[in-house]
Amino acid sequence: MTQTTAEEIVDIFGPDSMLRRLVNDARWGLAVTRATVLEAAHPQIGTALIENSTFVTHPWRRLRNTLASMQRILDPDHHVRNREAARLNRLHARISGTGPQGRRYDATDSEARAWVVATLFESTVTMYRLSGESLDGAALEQLYAEFRTFLALLEGNSDQLPATLQEFWPYYDDMIDHHLESTEAVRVIVYRLFANVPAPPLLRNHPAVWAAGRAVAGPMAAAITIASLPESFCRRVALPDLPGARALMHGAYLTAGFATRLLPNSWVHVSSFMSLLDPDHASGSGPWGTVRRKAGQAAAMLRLITPAPDKINQATRSADQFFAEVLDQTGDGYLAWPDLAAMAREIATRLDLDEQDEERLYNAYAAWWRDLQTNLDTDGDGRVTRQEYAAAAASLPSPGLVKVADVLFDVTDVDDDQTIDAQEYQKLFRTAFHRDLTGRADNYSRSAFVRQFLSFMSGQQHSIAYNSLLS
Known part of the structure; x- marks a missing residue:
């Protein structure tokens, strides 16, 4: 070896x-x-x-x-x-x-x-x-x-x-x-x-x-x-050989190669690419600032000529939408353990948890999954459908979800002062890629933090912060 x-x-x-x-x-x-x-x-x-x-x-x-x-x-x-x-x-x-x-x-x-x-x-x-x-x-x-x-x-x-x-x-x-x-x-x-x-x-x-x-x-x-x-x-694996695809492919790779060799490093560095995709990243500055401004202008023009979306029955679809946008992490149309494990995995990755805290977080999500199976899995097939969730959404939160909230507070509160300060908040809720969520100076007590988490995870309250984390 x-x-x-x-x-x-x-x-x-x-x-x-x-x-x-x-x-x-x-x-x-x-x-x-x-x-x-x-x-x-x-x-x-x-x-x-x-x-x-x-x-x-x-x-x-x-x-x-x-x-x-x-x-x-x-x-x-x-x-x-x-x-x-x-x-x-x-x-x-x-x-x-x-x-x-x-x-x-x-x-x-x-x-x-x-x-x-x-x-x-x-x-x-x-x-x-x-x-x-x-x-x-x-x-x-x-x-x-x-x-x-x-x-x-x-x-x-x-x-x-x-x-x-x-x-x-x-x-x-x-x-x-x-x-x-x-x-x-x-x-x-x-x-x-x-x-x-x-x-x-x-x-x-x-x-x-x-x-x-x-x-x-x-x-x-x-x-x-x-x-x-x-x-x-x-x-x-029976993938199609599309007409013109090879010429397109060679053009794309050669263009990428020329860009790497000819453009300034700041333009082709991965951080610049990430900033291009991140609306909160130094708007208007950097090599891709003009591109971001043009995208915003195009979006504004399209909003003027595109009909507003139909908002009828939005309230009755809220539980279904929350299921699709937040709970169904794998996108297979069902809520099962891999979906909750994906949430735990994302939080553990964001906070770079050590083995002990990571284990506590996964155990809390496992307890929540057992509650969901007991209370929502009416046909006993080991997964929860959208219909099963929507029919019983009002019964949430469960004791298992409360446990998740408590553990999430503990692992976020790095200095163990029983308060989530601005720096700890930003580490958990940073927005796309490496950009931090700015503009939050509040300190959260355990009760306030847990209450906000439970309101979001039971589909009762919209939260930009938790959307950035889980949806």
């Missing part, structure tokens, strides 16, 4: 690390998206994504959390890296079960985790090549060594990936040709995610603008992603 020491990781993820540069390169999003499709074709990973992931209903939140996690993993301080690796391992240890076809999945499976790293490496190499920036032998060796070290940080070793770059390519081809399948997760990403991705924070209040843009950008993104995948893989 090959062990990697903390000192070796410090060295390989130092100032010259290729991965550390990539995580701040907005172009890498092309590689990550492509890799996600290849990951989803792995039977275990695909089943785990469908059963537990919120990547379809909350893609921007998933993007923000993935970025934050990668930056922690590649932090110069090995204590930060080790803490994040331990957190990811705890997160994955909670994701296991049996899919609809009786297939077992386990997010800690070492072979599946190695495939995730393998797809990221190969997709990164492909990104460079298609962007007109092929890597030489030394750079390829360095990049592969860094990805193997990344796996070792999570697994304790990198034995599941071939030891050398020469051995990697036969392994990769064998996985493509003999081990991947046309999973539901692949179909969801290709045919549903791109077509139905919700508006980013910048355009959340301008649905007409987003709908118009998505109608064009969605099919283009799907076509670019499919065309960039290995041809043998596309044949294996």
